[in-house]
Amino acid sequence: MKNKIMGSNGRVTIKTVAADAGVSVAAVSKVLRDAYGVSEALRTKVLESIDRLGYRPSTAARGMRGQTYSVGIVMVEMANPFLPEIVAGANDVLATEKYHSMIGVGEAQLKLETALIERMIDTRMDGVLLIAPRLSGEQLARYARQLPMVVIGHHEPQAQAFDTVNSDDQMGGRITVEALVAEGHRRIAMMSLPEKGSTEVDVYRQREIGYVEAMRAAGLGDEIRILRSRERRRLVEADLATALDGPELPSAMFCWSDLHAISLLSGAKSRGIAVPERLAVVGYDNSPVAALSMIGLSSVDQGGRRLGEVAARTLLSRIGGRSAPEHLLLDPVLVRRESF
Amino acid sequence: MKNKIMGSNGRVTIKTVAADAGVSVAAVSKVLRDAYGVSEALRTKVLESIDRLGYRPSTAARGMRGQTYSVGIVMVEMANPFLPEIVAGANDVLATEKYHSMIGVGEAQLKLETALIERMIDTRMDGVLLIAPRLSGEQLARYARQLPMVVIGHHEPQAQAFDTVNSDDQMGGRITVEALVAEGHRRIAMMSLPEKGSTEVDVYRQREIGYVEAMRAAGLGDEIRILRSRERRRLVEADLATALDGPELPSAMFCWSDLHAISLLSGAKSRGIAVPERLAVVGYDNSPVAALSMIGLSSVDQGGRRLGEVAARTLLSRIGGRSAPEHLLLDPVLVRRESF
DNA sequence: GACGATATGTATAACGTTCTACGTATAACG
DNA sequence: CGTTATACGTAGAACGTTATACATATCGTC
Structure with missing residues (x-):
């Protein structure tokens, strides 16, 4: 077994993969990004090395230059029973595109909401999904100019910088x-x-x-x-x-x-x-x-799960480059029980 | 107003601050890290520039070499009504030390739990707090060798690699x-x-x-x-x-x-x-x-808030360098109501 | 003033990945 | 065979911060 080129802390890096596959670092990167300019043969070779070595890209390094394949979710509070379904729906959709969500809890406090959004920007998350934010539309727009944003629980159909997905x-x-x-x-x-x-x-x-x-x-x-x-x-x-x-x-x-x-x-x-x-x-x-x-x-x-799904899809399309705003309303349903 | 040295995307970077304060990049970094080797005068000058410019460190860049001041929380599920108090307690403590938590939801699925922990490692989070994980003690220990870990809702008082904080x-x-x-x-x-x-x-x-x-x-x-x-x-x-x-x-x-x-x-x-x-x-x-x-x-x-506080404190001490394991039990209380 | 110890500030490489420029190989056409 | 267009793969810089080596300044002592 040959000496492997490892990163600091003994981690398998893109250099390890490149050496194992006998190609350049840039070629491995192209394979990872599905970028143009690598042959099928080289691609296969690289993917085998990635598998064999158990390589996982460093999200931090990706954040320096490219996409992190992560999405931030800022929730107004944790105890709200409506929110788990939204998050579950969003996560279902995100997972199909190899994205992970990371949730921050804003506690209905402007300062905390602001700090969380900024931390998500600093971490180079690819987009952010806000659920019942307390920030004003203007403040939201300012952040939305820095990263793709979709908002649930905030009705502003004329907003240009971010999308909204709401129950009607x-x-x-x-x-x-x-x-x-x-x-x-x-x-x-x-x-x-x-x-x-x-x-x-x-x-x-x-x-x-x-x-x-x-x-x-x-x-x-x-x-x-x-x-x-x-x-x-x-x-x-x-x-x-x-x-x-x-x-x-x-x-x-x-x-x-x-x-x-x-x-x-x-x-x-x-x-x-x-x-x-x-x-x-x-x-x-x-x-x-x-x-x-x-x-x-x-x-x-309100069909929380569906809301989450639609919102995540909308966010992914923003991340993909769309800039025309979308404002969606989903139909709610009245569920009857004994109280009525 | 002089030309400012800005990062890509017009962002204020450490170079912007260094130029504004008239010192080196390494000096600014030392100030940010509270590291030895800068005078009080230089420190004051740098902090003023940081304030004036609204500089925020890039978490991604920090993840390449240093600490991100972020902590991951992996929760078993979102809808569990016990968990909001734990998270709130943990966040209270983390906030006092300028840390932010980011929550991932494991949905009681091993694969998802694993993926989330690994993503947190890849993002170079400083530590991780697991709440009612489904992974075995062995699997937990393996990850705990890669980053500081505290576990709630998992009783393993002989574990060496990670700490536990539980209600008794x-x-x-x-x-x-x-x-x-x-x-x-x-x-x-x-x-x-x-x-x-x-x-x-x-x-x-x-x-x-x-x-x-x-x-x-x-x-x-x-x-x-x-x-x-x-x-x-x-x-x-x-x-x-x-x-x-x-x-x-x-x-x-x-x-x-x-x-x-x-x-x-x-x-x-x-x-x-x-x-x-x-x-x-x-x-x-x-x-x-x-x-x-x-x-x-x-x-x-179970005193969820207190659990969260103690767990966060324990994690911060792990992040600070402690390696001797700690296993804590908090006393629960029986609350009486009409059903008994 | 000379010497030694300590404090301070800077230069520079490292971290792991992406992006871009460009050299070379290959294929198609006359 | 020569020319042109396209595909492929590599080299190297960029990204923003940290860590470390080391040069120089400062302070205290003789």
Whole structure:
């Protein structure tokens, strides 16, 4: 067994492969990149050496000059039950193209989000997928000029620098109201987040728009009622209690998220309010908890896995060179359970 | 404004900083690394240039020769509700030392786990934190010889090449049985996973050991009963139904995970089995779902955040050069709710 | 001032891969 | 056979940072 040319730390490098196959380093690189200018014979020889030696390219070295075949995912938080499906869907697609994703958790903090995106740029990731980012559209665009970007959970169809892939949140509000109206409900309220500081890129604002439109279309413009709950997890139950104990309990409540809907269910039960007889409840996200038979929450399903798949495909096409923006909306579905 | 020396793509590089500060590239590098051999005056000058220019080191270039100040986390799956707290705790500690974590999801698949760890090595991450890996201790040790490693959810106190940080799973079984016994329960069964293919590194095997020991200590050796549920999510409910419909329903059931416990609660309710009067139920993990008032599951709390913090600290000390192994156990706590 | 010890700052190669320029071989055509 | 076009493979620089060797400056002592 001949002496092998190894990198520092005893690692098999492209030089090891070149020596084993009896070709130049540049030839091995061409084979790895599927670049023009190597014969089939040389290619076969090199691939055999790569196999035999168990060579893996150094991602760090690739980042100096070429592609790393990695994608960053920045998630707003880890505990959100909607996100695993998105990530799984994205990873399915990425894996077919030999890409790996690396996830950073932004904790809904601008500073952290910024630091993560910048670290991904510094690591020379080929692209980034943001899920429910807190950065503004302008800030997103600035980073998108530095690396390919796709955003989920941010509605900005006029954005040029990055793509968006979303569930159609207006439609989610609409189909929920339509279904409740078809059951005879007239007093349909919506539980959302504070209006202050929000814009129409936010998913809950889009859901409100759909709710309002459908109520109007059903001739229920006078019954439009949007209640606002503070976002802090600890404050949600207090705000929901206010809604449940208020003077005019609606016959149905559409909540912008499952978390709120589940808390509402809980509060209603403890007050002896019959669900769905006295109060029908619909959430949003169709999280696994919603499906527990002890919960039985009706909920709008956004098709997280499909979202992830489409977003990853869109990102790969950006990485491949496309610069014309794409803004996609996928149809949500209302999943009915006992709460409605 | 003078011409600035910029890297490819218009990026501020170490050369830009050196030129701006009027010093050599190597001096700037020494400042960045806090290395010996630069004066305070030069240091101040360089740091001002770094600030003014908004210089960020290229992580890829750092990976060629030095440290990247990044840590990989490989998680068994994304949807596990126990994991967000671990990651949050780890990230808190890592952030104080200017490290970023990047998460890969192994989906409980050996091939994927392997590929992720290798990609983290290729990216020259400074260390890796594995959460409930499926790789064997031997395989873990092989990778741990290539980069610093800490493992959570894998009990191997004799391992030399990597560290472990775990909740004391035996103790979790023990305190549960003790509490049930103190309430007068004698027929206490445990719901666990299949014995085939498992070893004592697995958390559920450790919980079984604690269960068995505490039953014996309470003079209930004859009442030891470990039921086994297949791991596939879809099969859990069928296996639990078998347990609920069996000839001898115990008076209490200790489940190795909240998922199983919640399904058991659901099954018991649908059969009219009064919880906790006819059947007391205790889960493991104290997940957010367990705490929902509509669920009210008593559960063993592992202190995920604390686990993450300790694990990150342990990893940083490994990265800092320590090679003597550390194996830490944190005490779990039984959280009581309506199910018991 | 001379000498020795220590601190400081620079020059330069290394790290592993990609990109590009270009020399040479090969094939096709007249 | 000579000419032209194309394919193939190599040499070497680039990428941005770190690590190390070493020249020179500075400080303390005699």
